Amino acid sequence: xxxxxxxxxxxxxxxxxxxxxxxxxxxxxxxxxxxxxxxxxxxxxxxxxxxxxxxxxxxxxxxxxxxxxxxxxxxxxxxxxxxxxxxxxxxxxxxxxxxxxxxxxxxxxxxxxxxxxxxxxxxxxxxxxxxxxxxxxxxxxxxxxxxxxxxxxxxxxxxxxxxxxxxxxxxxxxxxxxxxxxxxxxxxxxxxxxxxxxxxxxxxxxxxxxxxxxxxxxxxxxxxxxxxxxxxxxxxxxxxxxxxxxxxxxxxxxxxxxxxxxxxxxxxxxxxxxxxxxxxxxxxxxxxxxxxxxxxxxxxxxxxxxxxxxxxxxxxxxxxxxxxxxxxxxxxxxxxxxxxxxxxxxxxxxxxxxxxxxxxxxxxxxxxxxxxxxxxxxxxxxxxxxxxxxxxxxxxxxxxxxxxxxxxxxxxxxxxxxxxxx
Amino acid sequence: xxxxxxxxxxxxxxxxxxxxxxxxxxxxxxxxxxxxxxxxxxxxxxxxxxxxxxxxxxxxxxxxxxxxxxxxxxxxxxxxxxxxxxxxxxxxxxxxxxxxxxxxxxxxxxxxxxxxxxxxxxxxxxxxxxxxxxxxxxxxxxxxxxxxxxxxxxxxxxxxxxxxxxxxxxxxxxxxxxxxxxxxxxxxxxxxxxxxxxxxxxxxxxxxxxxxxxxxxxxxxxxxxxxxxxxxxxxxxxxxxxxxxxxxxxxxxx
Numbered sequence: 182x183x184x185x186x187x188x189x190x191x192x193x194x195x196x197x198x199x200x201x202x203x204x205x206x207x208x209x210x211x212x213x214x215x216x217x218x219x220x221x222x223x224x225x226x227x228x229x230x231x232x233x234x235x236x237x238x239x240x241x242x243x244x245x246x247x248x249x250x251x252x253x254x255x256x257x258x259x260x261x262x263x264x265x266x267x268x269x270x271x272x273x274x275x276x277x278x279x280x281x282x283x284x285x286x287x288x289x290x291x292x293x294x295x296x297x298x299x300x301x302x303x304x305x306x307x308x309x310x311x312x313x314x315x316x317x318x319x320x321x322x323x324x325x326x327x328x329x330x331x332x333x334x335x336x337x338x339x340x341x342x343x344x345x346x347x348x349x350x351x352x353x354x355x356x357x358x359x360x361x362x363x364x365x366x367x368x369x370x371x372x373x374x375x376x377x378x379x380x381x382x383x384x385x386x387x388x389x390x391x392x393x394x395x396x397x398x399x400x401x402x403x404x405x406x407x408x409x410x411x412x413x414x415x416x417x418x419x420x421x422x423x424x425x426x427x428x429x430x431x432x433x434x435x436x437x438x439x440x441x442x443x444x445x446x447x448x449x450x451x452x453x454x455x456x457x458x459x460x461x462x463x464x465x466x467x468x469x470x471x472x473x474x475x476x477x478x479x480x481x482x483x484x485x486x487x488x489x490x491x492x493x494x495x496x497x498x499x500x501x502x503x504x505x506x507x508x509x510x511x512x513x514x515x516x517x518x519x520x521x522x523x524x525x526x527x528x529x530x531x532x533x534x535x536x537x538x539x540x541x542x543x544x545x546x547x548x549x550x551x552x553x554x555x556x557x558x559x560x561x562x563x564x565x566x567x568x569x570x571x572x573x574x575x576x577x578x579x580x581x582x583x584x585x586x587x588x589x590x591x592x593x594x595x596x597x598x599x600x601x602x603x
Numbered sequence: 604x605x606x607x608x609x610x611x612x613x614x615x616x617x618x619x620x621x622x623x624x625x626x627x628x629x630x631x632x633x634x635x636x637x638x639x640x641x642x643x644x645x646x647x648x649x650x651x652x653x654x655x656x657x658x659x660x661x662x663x664x665x666x667x668x669x670x671x672x673x674x675x676x677x678x679x680x681x682x683x684x685x686x687x688x689x690x691x692x693x694x695x696x697x698x699x700x701x702x703x704x705x706x707x708x709x710x711x712x713x714x715x716x717x718x719x720x721x722x723x724x725x726x727x728x729x730x731x732x733x734x735x736x737x738x739x740x741x742x743x744x745x746x747x748x749x750x751x752x753x754x755x756x757x758x759x760x761x762x763x764x765x766x767x768x769x770x771x772x773x774x775x776x777x778x779x780x781x782x783x784x785x786x787x788x789x790x791x792x793x794x795x796x797x798x799x800x801x802x803x804x805x806x807x808x809x810x811x812x813x814x815x816x817x818x819x820x821x822x823x824x825x826x827x828x829x830x831x832x833x834x835x836x837x838x839x840x841x842x843x844x845x846x847x848x849x850x851x852x853x854x855x856x857x
Contacts (some may be wrong), residue, residue: 263857379788552676555687556701557674558687559705560676560712562676562708565708573696578716
């Protein structure tokens with residue numbers, strides 16, 4: 182157990198006065214105190230020494246307060262080309278006055294809700310950070326898409342972070358959708374100021390029958406951002422859930438993405454790219470739990486790492502005994518461009534059913550020198566040839582983004598990075 | 604156009620080329636033949652700028668410039684084209700985008716305006732006829748899943764698009780059936796002019812029935828040991844390489 186788990190370190194967070202969810206917060210607190218922050222040898226966190234990182238970088242375990250935020254800044258921050266509705270979060274607090282609420286969707290501050298079974302999907306006992314968030318989250322949003330509602334324009338979850346000397350922001354989002362609903366969310370975050378922030382985020386998504394939900398994330402907050410996120414979804418019958426995570430910068434980032442496949446004929450997709458440089462550390466821990474027959478999951482993560490960066494990929498596929506006829510695919514490919522970049526990749530398949538199709542593969546290599554020479558021999562500049570090859574490697578993931586403006590924006594960011602930095 | 608003087612090259616410390624001398628003038632076709640392991644492909648690779656090979660001695664000038672001093676992409680822009688023995692499959696890179704990038708970078712170097720999409724496509728259509736390459740192939744990723752023959756055709760198609768002054772065909776005939784060989788040779792012959800030159804590297808004489816050389820050189824143990832006209836190729840076809848090996852090896856022991 183880390184020294185950080187001493188109750189007094191966290192008492193400002195854990196003892197802060199709250200209005201509601203007292204029962205769940207107590208549960209979260211008990212769960213957090215019994216688990217403690219991940220220890221150095223904790224299997225699930227052994228390549229991501231988050232406790233040490235927090236000890237070093239976060240001096241003040243207080244919740245950051247909302248900062249002054251103008252409509253102008255909000256408008257400037259929305260990624261270029263976006264068309265849709267924007268929900269604004271200010272150090273985790275949902276700001277409806279600055280948001281542009283989509284019609285036909287119920288949206289409110291989560292801290293004002295009652296009778297919401299938070300912690301029932303992202304269960305506190307599964308992860309210390311999920312527990313800490315449940316115990317001490319400040320605010321966030323409750324989003325409910327009614328039955329048979331198709332929200333065609335994407336909803337942008339635009340978060341602003343700014344803290345005084347290393348504080349904590351703990352947003353919590355609950356998304357639920359009625360049967361036959363369709364909706365796309367895009368996460369974009371902006372870090373303001375010159376101080377390190379620790380964001381500990383939880384997103385719970387409860388789908389209905391025959392729903393289609395996309396959840397896209399762009400992580401590009403820069404070197405002062407430490408983040409742990411737990412995103413967990415229940416996928417019910419005939420539904421499709423797709424997550425795409427694009428990680429371009431950060432200090433230490435840990436993404437826990439958990440898909441619970443609870444209904445047949447459903448599909449869970451997890452895609453990701455991480456382009457890491459400097460000392461950036463990004464850890465994607467994914468888990469898909471097949472509990473019923475005739476469902477499918479697809480997973481593709483691709484990484485390009487240079488300088489002293491470090492990537493971690495851990496992909497768990499769990500196929501329960503009842504989950505016959507499961508199709509589960511997983512692939513993780515990496516290119517290391519420097520001697521000091523490190524990738525730890527670990528596929529984990531646990532299969533209890535006997536009539537399933539599961540495959541997994543991971544590769545780690547360097548840039549293909551023969552391909553590079555081939556392009557050069559046709560007159561293409563070496564740097565550009567490298568960029569072309571790297572984009573060819575990583576670009577495949579971007580094809581899974583269905584929102585055109587976001588795909589174009591990310592493609593541009595990725596190409597810029599691969600053409601210039603690498 | 605091309606002047607190679609006393610060229611020595613090695614890979615990982617092992618010498619492969621041990622003093623090549625060769626003069627190629629505009630309008631000429633030179634065939635480089637020789638048994639396996641004689642250094643034919645190494646010569647082609649060194650001229651194109653492959654980095655694994657270290658030039659230890661000698662010089663190569665191309666149109667008056669020190670070729671060995673140029674990066675591979677600048678050699679291509681100056682007009683050197685290597686048709687690869689094993690063209691590389693590059694998934695994720697579309698053939699068309701690749702070619703457009705290449706053509707425009709070469710044009711920029713030569714002080715020409717870049718081609719816009721329309722002009723590029725019409726140039727592509729024109730050159731495609733030359734090697735009877737299917738448009739469908741070019742809408743795929745570069746060489747990905749192409750048959751051996753399709754890859755070689757694509758090499759000659761790229762050559763047609765880039766309009767080099769010196770083309771080096773590295774065993775372009777190997778693995779081709781006779782129909783494909785005719786198509787490829789026909790493409791090469793149509794691209795020939797008084798201003799450009801071709802070096803054909805091959806193990807077999809067969810290709811030279813279609814691409815007729817002005818000179819034939821035999822490479823053995825990293826040196827050109829015999830030069831002649833196309834009749835030399837026919838002699839090699841008939842007698843194999845052993846008589847040359849014997850001639851050289853016995854001379855060396857004396």
